[in-house]
Amino acid sequence: MKIKIKDIAKAAGYSPATVSRILNEDPTLSVTSETKQHVLQVAHEMGYWQNKANPKLVAQVGFLNCINSEDHLADNYFTTLNQAIYAAFADTGIRLISFDNPRDLMDHAQELQAIVGVGTDGLSNVDLAMLHRAFPIGVYLDSNPAPEYFDSIEPNLAYTIRSAYQLLHQADKQTIAFLGGEGLLVNGKLEPDIREKTFRQLVVDDQLIIAQGPFNVENGYRLGKKFLQRFPHYLPDAIIVASDTLSVGILQAFNEAGILVPRDIALISINDSEVAQYVSAPLTTYHIDQLAMGKLACQLIQTALTANEARPHIHALVDTQLVVRKSFIPPKENNK
Incomplete structure (x- = not known):
C-alpha cells in the first residue's frame, strides 16, 4: 500500500x-x-520511502570523530577521509553533524537518526553499547570496533600487504621487512594492526618487523633510524611501510645515512597521500579510495533508514590500487 x-x-x-x-x-x-x-x-x-525508485531521504546523522587530535594533525589520511565523507553525503538530503566525543553526541540523540563513526580514541565498550542503544543504525569507517553493533567499511589492508609482498617477491626481493605503527586503542587496549598481523603471517623473522608508535613523520624517522641500527652491515632487499606519513620520516632517516631508494632498498607504501609524489624517491604506494568508502557508508545509511525491517550488519572491505612511482617499479612496469 x-x-x-x-x-x-x-x-x-x-x-x-x-x-x-x-x-x-x-x-x-x-x-x-x-x-x-x-x-x-x-x-x-510507516515505510514512506520504501519502494521508491530514488528516495530523497531527509535526515540528520551524527558524525562521531574520535581521532586523537595530535594524530589527526600529523597524519593527513584522516583529514582527507573526513573531507571524503562530507563529499559523499553532499546533496543526498542527509545532513552530517560533527561530534568529537560520544557524550556530546548523546546530548543530541533526539535530533539524529543514525551515526557515522571514524576512530576509536577514548571509546570504551560501554560507550559503544550506549551508542548502539540510541542508534541502531550506524556505520564505522576505516575501523571495525564493534561489529556486533554497527556496519563497517574498511580499506582491504590485508589484501594490500599480501599484494605488496607478492610483487616484491616477483621482483626477486628475497628479504622483505615491514615498518609500521601501533594498532587501534579500543576500550583502553591496543588492538593489533591488521597490516602488521598480515605481514607476520608471511614472514616469521621478528628482526624484519618493527611496528611501534603513532602514524606520524617523527615516528617514521625514529623507525628508520632503528631499522638502520638493526641492519648495520647489510640491508634487506625491500621494505613495506604501513603508511605514507611513516614513509616520509623513514626516507629522511635513510637520506641522512646516505641510503638511496630504490638503489639500495626498494620501498612500497600505503595510502597514496598528496605528499607521496613529492618526496625523494616518489613513493610507489597503494591508493585507498576514501570517497568510495564514504559513498558506501552513505548508501548503507540510506537503505537502513528507508527499510521497514532489520537486516544483518554489513562489513565491507574496499580493495586498494597500486600507484607505481620510483621507490619500487615492478618488473612488468620496467618492460613496458
Whole structure:
C-alpha cells in the first residue's frame, strides 16, 4: 500500500502541509528539531520511502570523530577521509553533524537518526553499547570496533600487504621487512594492526618487523633510524611501510645515512597521500579510495533508514590500487 502525506500527517499529529515541507526539506519552514525528528520517525516507521525508485531521504546523522587530535594533525589520511565523507553525503538530503566525543553526541540523540563513526580514541565498550542503544543504525569507517553493533567499511589492508609482498617477491626481493605503527586503542587496549598481523603471517623473522608508535613523520624517522641500527652491515632487499606519513620520516632517516631508494632498498607504501609524489624517491604506494568508502557508508545509511525491517550488519572491505612511482617499479612496469 502506498503511504501518502496525509497518512503520515494523521499519525504524526501535524498538518499535511507541514509534513510535506519537512519531507521535502523546505528551508523556509520553521519547526523545532523535535518536531522534524518525530515526523521523520513516523514516516520511516510507516515505510514512506520504501519502494521508491530514488528516495530523497531527509535526515540528520551524527558524525562521531574520535581521532586523537595530535594524530589527526600529523597524519593527513584522516583529514582527507573526513573531507571524503562530507563529499559523499553532499546533496543526498542527509545532513552530517560533527561530534568529537560520544557524550556530546548523546546530548543530541533526539535530533539524529543514525551515526557515522571514524576512530576509536577514548571509546570504551560501554560507550559503544550506549551508542548502539540510541542508534541502531550506524556505520564505522576505516575501523571495525564493534561489529556486533554497527556496519563497517574498511580499506582491504590485508589484501594490500599480501599484494605488496607478492610483487616484491616477483621482483626477486628475497628479504622483505615491514615498518609500521601501533594498532587501534579500543576500550583502553591496543588492538593489533591488521597490516602488521598480515605481514607476520608471511614472514616469521621478528628482526624484519618493527611496528611501534603513532602514524606520524617523527615516528617514521625514529623507525628508520632503528631499522638502520638493526641492519648495520647489510640491508634487506625491500621494505613495506604501513603508511605514507611513516614513509616520509623513514626516507629522511635513510637520506641522512646516505641510503638511496630504490638503489639500495626498494620501498612500497600505503595510502597514496598528496605528499607521496613529492618526496625523494616518489613513493610507489597503494591508493585507498576514501570517497568510495564514504559513498558506501552513505548508501548503507540510506537503505537502513528507508527499510521497514532489520537486516544483518554489513562489513565491507574496499580493495586498494597500486600507484607505481620510483621507490619500487615492478618488473612488468620496467618492460613496458
